[in-house]
Amino acid sequence: MPISQEGALKVKVQKFGGSSLSSLKHIRRCVSIVERAVSEGFSVVVVVSAMGSYTDSLVDYIEAFDVQDNDSSDVVLSAGEQVSCGLFTLALGEIGIKAISLMGWQLPIETDGFHSKARIRSVCVEKILDYINQKYVVVVAGFQGVYLGRLTTLGRGGSDITATALAKSLNAISCEIYTDVEGVFSTDPRAHAKEAEHLPQIGYSQLLEMSLKEKVLHSRALDIARKGVSNILIKSSFEPSTSVQTKIVDNIEELQIFGLTFSEERVMIDAEKQCLLTFLEQSLIEVESISVIGSNASAILEVSEYRKIDLPAGFKCTPNLTLITIVGSSFLTEFENLNKVLGVLESADVKYLITTEIKIVIGLPDESFVHVKKNIINTLRQISYSNTEFTQIENVS
The missing domain is CATH 3.40.1160.10 (Acetylglutamate kinase-like)
Known part of the structure; x- marks a missing residue:
């Protein structure tokens, strides 16, 4: 106590x-x-x-x-x-x-x-x-x-x-x-x-x-x-x-801060939902993100974690991904902001996408990430959101 x-x-x-x-x-x-x-x-x-x-x-x-x-x-x-x-x-x-x-x-x-x-x-x-x-x-x-x-x-x-x-x-x-x-x-x-x-x-x-x-x-x-x-x-x-x-x-509602992280050298595993979740539970490896759509599921891992496992038959592996995570306080509930971010990705080969109230997670091939990185940063800067720390970041030329 x-x-x-x-x-x-x-x-x-x-x-x-x-x-x-x-x-x-x-x-x-x-x-x-x-x-x-x-x-x-x-x-x-x-x-x-x-x-x-x-x-x-x-x-x-x-x-x-x-x-x-x-x-x-x-x-x-x-x-x-x-x-x-x-x-x-x-x-x-x-x-x-x-x-x-x-x-x-x-x-x-x-x-x-x-x-x-x-x-x-x-x-x-x-x-x-x-x-x-x-x-x-x-x-x-x-x-x-x-x-x-x-x-x-x-x-x-x-x-x-x-x-x-x-x-x-x-x-x-x-x-x-x-x-x-x-x-x-x-x-x-x-x-x-x-x-x-x-x-x-x-x-x-x-x-x-x-x-x-x-x-x-x-x-x-x-x-x-x-x-x-x-x-x-x-x-x-x-x-x-x-x-x-x-x-x-504790009060994130007033802060309205954006954060942006880039995580390179990631691997995505795709499989039937229950098969993948059971496999991950038994493997005792660390997973960065999981997406479930209908009866299928995807998981994002670091390369070091992927090397610890032997992938079962029927599982699909997509290597060489970069994971982009954008974090804010409720900014994704405004569709205008979400559309601006997703608009940057129209020409990119998006392999993985999750949105919640405070974050968006995007998985791209490494070569696609190189082309959209600057545009994502500049788009976030331009989003008109009052008292947002991220707006202090200069345009990336």
Whole structure:
């Protein structure tokens, strides 16, 4: 049960992702962020991911063995967060800050028994509170929990889940998610710098749609945050002195923000509806989007996920697709806007299309995407919608 924030205790949860911790230099920079929060009088709980691409290396080791053992795989995969946890604690001690490292099983964070994709059942924060009262910074290994004495992991992006679960259980004043960019942008600034517009605020539903494509924040973390974290911020660990950030808010109706994501190297699978859904359930792979029309269904996967499966007879595969996702607040209920967007696609070979109240998902062959990308961006800019952040984006020539 969440603790009361009455009295002197001001708890702040700060989560640092893999790109923020990719070297000792990066770790020390993150430590300076924690140091500032401590100097401002906050009790800080740090959640860390594995350093850089460390988890990817561990996955490669696991895949070298021709055996399916998610229990043992979790023991391997959780090692990255354990290394980060220890190094971060040492770095805090180096500058004179008392700190203690804790693994998920030491708290404990109790999960169900689904190894590699476990879900949190309960979080015990008594040890954290004991150390906070002794003026320690508590550094927690993200991504991991425990089930019947066995270590479990929460799935890719699980450190986000750990951070929001702790923030909720501690009734934290804020949960700060540090990445390598200054908050959330209308599209990925690392890949589309000219088109990317910073969003100072974004609604939970909108961010959820964008996170499914750009991995901004884990969807399960968003679900936890919406139910019990009062103040969640996405910030940059690379520019810690800047005030640029994105605040996640609940009232999306007033924001009317557009977001645009491009997800390349996607594969579409088509089959009879029940056959496809049963196959996906049994395969335990991650699916980005599913469309059901009558008795048929289509699913969009990353290439890396597609490589994990053997496609049954009768299933159709369409490779080399780019998935375009446009996110807004209710703008698709206005047919004028929808017609403008779809008009851009008339000459494109659209393979996949879904529309909802707040998003449109379009699957195109890679070669078609190259030709329509600029037109889509410019069309969204020209849509007359009051107070829309996306209208600040310049025409792409």
